[in-house]
Amino acid sequence: MRSFLLKFFGCFLILLMTGCTTIATSGADRRPLGTQIDDSKIDFGCPSSSSDEKFRIQCLTYNYSVLVTGQAADQKKIEQLIAEVKKISNNFLKNLPKKDVYID
Numbered sequence: 001m002r003s004f005l006l007k008f009f010g011c012f013l014i015l016l017m018t019g020c021t022t023i024a025t026s027g028a029d030r031r032p033l034g035t036q037i038d039d040s041k042i043d044f045g046c047p048s049s050s051s052d053e054k055f056r057i058q059c060l061t062y063n064y065s066v067l068v069t070g071q072a073a074d075q076k077k078i079e080q081l082i083a084e085v086k087k088i089s090n091n092f093l094k095n096l097p098k099k100d101v102y103i104d
Contacts (some may be wrong), residue, residue, distance in 0.1 A: 019032040035063060038092070041064060047081055057081055064093060 029036055038059040046059035049070070055077055057070035066089050072078045 022088060038064065042092055044087055045092070046085055055081065059085060064089070
């Protein structure tokens with residue numbers, strides 16, 4: 001019983017500290033919380049690096065704009081990755097209410 005309580009208390013502290021960190025970092029960001037969450041969702045949907053396909057890619061989203069950096073073996077693969085990122089971003093933006101979409 002004591003072991004269970006120690007584990008429970010430990011998990012509770014970890015969750016509490018994670019929540020505090022999230023609140024502190026999002027409080028320092030000038031974007032609204034909804035925009036931060038949406039940008040994170042777009043980042044999460046971006047393709048990840050692959051050693052077997054010989055490419056590295058990193059996506060950074062800020063205010064619904066996606067910056068893609070990386071390396072690939074050939075131009076065809078680069079264009080394929082960019083098209084995939086655009087598809088993810090456009091599908092996400094299509095589902096947002098019109099008042100929240102900022103297109104330059």
